[in-house]
Amino acid sequence: MWIEPNETEVNRVQVLNETGKLVRTYPQICDEELLGLYKWMVQARTFDQRALKLQRQGRIGTYAPMIGQEAAQIGSAFALKEQDWMYPSYREVGASLVHGVSMENFFLYTMGNLQGGTSAKNANVFPVQIIIGAQCLHAVGGAWASKLQHENSVSVAYIGDGGTSQGDFHEALNFAGVYKLPVVFFVQNNHWAISVPRSKQTASSTIAQKAAAYGITGIQVDGNDVLAVYSTMQEALKRAREGKPVLVEAVTYRQGPHTTADDPTKYRQNTEVESWLEKDPLKRMKAFMIDRNIWDEELDQKEFEIANEKVTKAFQLAENTPNSKTEEVFDFVFEQKTKQLQEQKSSIGTEGVLK
Amino acid sequence: MWIEPNETEVNRVQVLNETGKLVRTYPQICDEELLGLYKWMVQARTFDQRALKLQRQGRIGTYAPMIGQEAAQIGSAFALKEQDWMYPSYREVGASLVHGVSMENFFLYTMGNLQGGTSAKNANVFPVQIIIGAQCLHAVGGAWASKLQHENSVSVAYIGDGGTSQGDFHEALNFAGVYKLPVVFFVQNNHWAISVPRSKQTASSTIAQKAAAYGITGIQVDGNDVLAVYSTMQEALKRAREGKPVLVEAVTYRQGPHTTADDPTKYRQNTEVESWLEKDPLKRMKAFMIDRNIWDEELDQKEFEIANEKVTKAFQLAENTPNSKTEEVFDFVFEQKTKQLQEQKSSIGTEGVLK
Amino acid sequence: MTSMTMIEAINLTLRKEMERDNKVVCLGEDIGKNGGVFRATDGLQAVFGEERVVDTPIAESAIVGAAVGMATRGLRPVAEIQFLGFIYEAMDQMAAQAARIRFRSAGTLNAPMVVRAPFGGGVRTPELHSDSLEGLFLHSPGLKVVMPSSPYDAKGLLAAAIRDNDPVLFLEPMKLYRAFKEDVPEEDYLLELGKAHVLKEGEDLTIITYGPTVPLVKNVVEQIEKTQNLSIEIIDLRTITPIDEETILASVQKTGRAVIVHEAVKTGGPGAEISALINEKALFHLTAPIIRVTGFDTPYPVPSVEDDWLPNATRIGEGIKEVLSH
């Protein structure tokens, strides 16, 4: 009679264990894909580390590092097809790169350039969403549009563990269930929402089990195991494409601060961080690839060098992009500038005072 | 691995079947309670029918009838202790009466008198909430206050099946779980949210299973079986009092229109309504009491007469209450009227124009 | 030409727009089989199917948020919020999402969507069903706010709103839904968003109003002009943002006096902006203070007192008298 708290059993999908050993039948992933996955992880990490450095030098603005979450982001995005759409939060640089956003674009975003919002020009990636949860509804609407227009496109919303507390998250999953939309909600449970641990965010023992509230499919995956994430996401996308929305919980860890403005030593133990460094997603995958004889230290070093150069070039491009001008802000409010906006735009010369 | 949609098994609690026969061990309910429960149901129905009539005569405003939901409302409210608080929606006249709101007060509410909002003066009942879902958060806050102040009081939010789609519902249940609050969310699943059937409101096959998303207890009960509701609610309150919040789904049926402004023939089949009239909560309880030799037709008729008189008296009291005055509205905005409000109040003589 | 009520004009427009453009879809609570609580969408689901006329769960943030998602991916959603008082639930999706997606994406994306909602008082509703909240959206750049005051306007404005490439909040005065009929062409016509309508020219005083209070103001003016030697100009704004400055300023420059009438509460409402605008650009033409005849600064009250709380005929008459006393 009584549905007792947390009685649903949830089993986490894992392919590689922490040392990079196979723990279940190998999913059908060819070596090329393995290399692709790993190389993207290297790029994401390299970008991330550079961005942190640049922020400290005052050359870019606030940045939300993704270090530690490369497997979750790369593994999930790698499974998308070109026609699929991504609805990121502010921490999705890894996933966004894989789905076609340029590093330059991301730098421009962090530099506070208006052009930083143009991800959707060249890739099916919505602009960064700051409001926790809002992107889930946009993904629902996008999925709905693709369903009505028969586009065979899945919309994927990226959100954090903390974000699952928002009303918008709930409403989005409920709509997805009711309309059988081609949408995947990809939750990166990185254990922290700024200073609030996952355990204080919700009393449900997993996020995956929240699917039960919406009559949709749920699954939990080791978010530091890129092979588990990739293969799980492939299946999730397959279901979504058939009109069966899926909630994926990728269990991972935010190795760095929440953003460059945050000091995590205020609220979390170093021992916890260290124990998760052991489970680092790149380390694990590298070990597996070396074991498999398709990778070695030299290749590895080279890959980081390539990535470094790529990041350098991207930053140069961003730095050489002209700064946004105040006049431009009036151009993006409506399709046609209203009289007021025209007037305000032309008042810039007189410091915004109408004469 | 995959948590498939609706895999949780949910068993509905039932004590009496549709014909009023016991279907499980009799819960510890004494005859006095049986009579009490039934008499309240009679009062609620009598009020409801009169209100409908008065609305048609233009003597009260829009009214949301509760006919068909008497077992859910009376059974749940009857289990409350005096110090417990109720956070109703707009359809809770039955529950509110049991917990101490006067019929007169309810009439004043429907007549658009400011005094209709004063339920909390004499009873632990919040004013009617129009915004779907908002009351769930107030119940959470109330429960929280009672916990911090060691009041041994449970807060009960009443909401409909449709209301479970709102973000506020989600956020409330999540907070309740995290802080282990003494709160019960009592959902009357009356199968319709205006014209939208339960099946189109959410893809979860029960509302009770939504508890899983919050790590709290859930239970589904036959909402037309007052004994099932009463005994379930007693247990739910007991758990809540210990800091274990509960989501109760009472499965019932809205026999009437959504409100007096609604025409249900636009969207639902008469056959469905008829099949639910068979499951009428009063009929079932009456049969059981007659079987048990504590009730008969004569007593029944008399009870309806008593109720009728009570309703008549209450309506007279309400009708004799002075109408609200426009001047009064300025008194309830802040504790102390601001200069603007004072000015506006005294401008009533000059039709609101400041001289 | 057919004589019809405003609700019929809205229904007709929705049908015509859905026929014209299969990207137009409607979504909202009870808009399908039930045809909307006011029957604005009556019969549309039968014609266009459940995919294009969608009953939603009760979740306003999701209704507007999903519309943003649809609009940025090629559809032209027309979302209904059952009563404007419930739009608070969707405030982020309105003011921070729909309104800003063009800006956020530096013009890469845009949200051609309409959010329809009935509003306004005088019809004895429960709480939060009659509130006039349009002022909040005046202060939310990126949204247009349009409100018709007649069946004819409703058709031309709603069609224009649906074809606009930016999000439009289309507010329908409940009180006027069935208040009167007028001739409405079946054929396609558009009324320009952002353009006010000078309902009646006059020399002595300008009344600026919109939506639910327009017919009331017309009546009051008719009565006054019958008995007094006065000539009053009436401006029906039709769109409160972007606001039609030219029309307002030209009129006040001529008459030197203005009364603003709206149901929204006074402080911080649309009347404040209109008054400030006149002050900014036509101050020296004013021969009297601008009077705002509006809802009082309280929550919308219970039905038994709403008629006195609202800007009714006596209150408007008194406002006119006061402005003319200078």
Next chain:
Amino acid sequence: MTSMTMIEAINLTLRKEMERDNKVVCLGEDIGKNGGVFRATDGLQAVFGEERVVDTPIAESAIVGAAVGMATRGLRPVAEIQFLGFIYEAMDQMAAQAARIRFRSAGTLNAPMVVRAPFGGGVRTPELHSDSLEGLFLHSPGLKVVMPSSPYDAKGLLAAAIRDNDPVLFLEPMKLYRAFKEDVPEEDYLLELGKAHVLKEGEDLTIITYGPTVPLVKNVVEQIEKTQNLSIEIIDLRTITPIDEETILASVQKTGRAVIVHEAVKTGGPGAEISALINEKALFHLTAPIIRVTGFDTPYPVPSVEDDWLPNATRIGEGIKEVLSH
């Protein structure tokens, strides 16, 4: 007397109020161990425990809604919204619940609660972290909106807000959190809500402002008065609703000229109400149009252009010049 920053003054006040009254509880995102993203609540959880200083899940509607529930049941919650831009999520609980529970219950219940939120620009935040949305609440009867411009004011106003028996939105200018220190008495003192502060008297022109732009206006005026033979009055509103009409009107009646400065976007903002108010009650004292120097009518822009978008020194100087040109 201790010299302290505004953030220190806020922290001190919260501690003092929690000591004084055990019904005061704090709730919000990251306010516990982390002490708030700006450290406003630093150290409070260590002193008062996890029951009275509560980290919440990320759900603004729940934070405000739970506070309403608490406040109506005997507590005096002080809720934090991490940045004012996120209050859209809680709009119903703010404007339709907290603001209206006294009204709805005809005075039977009331909600003595404070919602604190940092706001305002100039500090290079990501989107929606710098928006000035106070104008929305000016138009929501039942709420008071208070904003300090100095450490001293912060203490007196916050203490008054916590002890007020109605809901108060307490807005903290981020930019001023650590901008300067001043002497703040440790002892208890209250600054009356609804009372403006004449920062500086003057004869030729009145500048009306509040919160983040107050120190900026002071500087600009100092510079101008140094070089020109001008005497400018500065009013720091402190509370924008209820607004202190007397102080504003008395000043403008004296000077005949007004400039309003705020960061909120122009259309429909607090400046509109202030201008309309002056128009209504002091029109014939005006010798020049009232100028609003405010954010432009666009979404709050990206960091690289915000300094030009905001009412900065040149823009304010230009506004003053314009008003004096009449």
